[in-house]
Structures are given as C-alpha cells and as structure tokens.
Amino acid sequence: MSLTVTQDFNFKSPIEKVWLALTDANTLGKWVMANDIKPVVGHKFQFRNEQWNLIIDSEVLEVEEPYKLSYTWVGGGINTTVTWTLKHEDGTTHLHLEQTGFEKEDQAFNGAKYGWAKMGEELNNVLEVL
Amino acid sequence: MNEKNQERDIYVAIADPTRRKLLRLLADVEELPLNELTVHFEMGRTAVSKHLAILKEAGLVISRKVGRETRYRLNAGPLREIEDWVSFYRRFWSERISLLNQILEEE
Numbered sequence: 001m002s003l004t005v006t007q008d009f010n011f012k013s014p015i016e017k018v019w020l021a022l023t024d025a026n027t028l029g030k031w032v033m034a035n036d037i038k039p040v041v042g043h044k045f046q047f048r049n050e051q052w053n054l055i056i057d058s059e060v061l062e063v064e065e066p067y068k069l070s071y072t073w074v075g076g077g078i079n080t081t082v083t084w085t086l087k088h089e090d091g092t093t094h095l096h097l098e099q100t101g102f103e104k105e106d107q108a109f110n111g112a113k114y115g116w117a118k119m120g121e122e123l124n125n126v127l128e129v130l
Numbered sequence: 131m132n133e134k135n136q137e138r139d140i141y142v143a144i145a146d147p148t149r150r151k152l153l154r155l156l157a158d159v160e161e162l163p164l165n166e167l168t169v170h171f172e173m174g175r176t177a178v179s180k181h182l183a184i185l186k187e188a189g190l191v192i193s194r195k196v197g198r199e200t201r202y203r204l205n206a207g208p209l210r211e212i213e214d215w216v217s218f219y220r221r222f223w224s225e226r227i228s229l230l231n232q233i234l235e236e237e
Contacts, residue, residue, distance in 0.1 A: 102216050
C-alpha cells in the first residue's frame with residue numbers, strides 16, 4: 001500500500017512570489033536544500049545536502065505556472081512524487097503539498113539512512129541566525 | 131540523558147551500514163553470539179564488537195553473558211519512532227515551510 005503526506009500552508013505573499021520560491025533554484029535552496037531545479041517538464045535535477053550525505057534525484061513532471069508544480073523525489077530509500085498546488089484568494093496564497101508513493105516496506109531502517117535526524121537541529125540553527 | 135540526546139544516539143547508531151546489517155541479522159533470530167555475527171562481516175570481532183557497543187548504548191541491542199560468550203538480541207522499541215517515513219516527511223516539510231515563510235516575509 002502506498003501512503004501520502006499532505007500539508008496545507010498559507011502565506012501573505014503574492015502567488016508569484018511563492019511560485020518563485022518553489023521554482024528558482026537559488027531561493028528553493030534557501031529553504032529546502034541545494035538544487036538545480038528549472039520549471040521545465042522533463043528537466044532532471046538533484047537536491048543535495050553533503051552534510052547529510054543525501055542526494056535526491058528529481059525530474060519535473062508538471063509545470064502550470066503559477067498554480068502547479070510536480071516532480072519526482074527519489075533517494076534516501078524512497079521513491080516518491082512531490083506536487084505543489086497554489087491558489088490565491090483574498091490576499092492569501094494557499095500552498096498545498098502532496099508527497100505520494102511511500103511504500104510500507106520502505107519504512108523500516110530507511111528512516112535514518114542518511115542521518116536525517118540532524119536536519120531538525122540544523123534547521124533550528126538556521127532559524128536562530130535568521 | 132534527556133530525550134533529545136537519546137534520539138540522536140539512535141540515529142547515529144543506525145546511520146552506519148554495518149550496524150544496520152547487525153540489526154537486520156538480529157531481527158531474524160532470538161539472539162546471536164558475537165562469533166556468529168562476525169562471520170557475516172569482512173572485519174574482525176573487535177570491530178564488530180565496537181559496533182555492537184554503539185547499538186547497545188542507543189538501546190537497540192541487549193547483551194547477556196552465557197558462559198564465555200556474549201549473546202546479543204535486538205531491542206526494536208526505540209526504532210519505532212524513526213521507522214516511519216511518512217511522519218518524518220510531515221515534519222520535514224513543516225520545518226522547511228516555516229523557513230520559507232521567514233524568507234518571504236523578509237523580502
């Protein structure tokens with residue numbers, strides 16, 4: 001059975017700005033991790049974090065500026081798809097996230113394969129500095 | 131030891147491929163002595179024993195002396211909280227998004 005992570009977020013920023021944060025490699029790198037994304041269907045790219053020894057292989061599947069972006073998220077023991085959906089309403093940009101394809105059998109042991117526990121601590125450090 | 135330190139120890143403990151293999155070997159049996167674990171690796175018993183010590187410190191393995199040998203068994207309890215990718219990514223994205231929120235507000 002395949003499982004899904006879904007989350008919803010709201011921002012006061014215009015939809016174009018949130019879209020840029022999702023599709024501009026430099027901006028995306030500031031809050032997810034270093035990458036070479038381009039919002040072009042078929043573009044193959046990677047998310048990399050050398051400190052965690054983590055590489056995520058991705059391929060852009062769908063681009064509907066500024067409403068929808070979808071790419072594969074493969075690495076660290078999982079083979080999933082990440083889809084972002086954006087909607088602007090009454091001065092708020094709604095961002096919906098779906099990460100699909102988590103397989104039950106991948107769960108055991110893979111969770112810590114790349115020392116991801118450190119992520120939480122490092123992020124806190126980043127937030128404190130900001 | 132507070133909860134956070136213990137959690138980190140578990141992640142460190144299973145970040146290593148040798149230790150993950152040890153856990154898998156122990157997952158299949160009631161318990162195994164050091165000698166029988168060592169045959170599965172290209173390293174000596176001292177090295178394997180060091181890895182087992184780290185697993186023991188993280189509470190993932192329990193050992194007992196039987197005569198001259200030490201037998202090891204898996205204690206899978208502490209693994210439960212980190213074996214779930216789904217909850218991991220739920221947290222991952224929440225934390226990432228709060229960072230994004232700060233970036234957007236800064237500009």
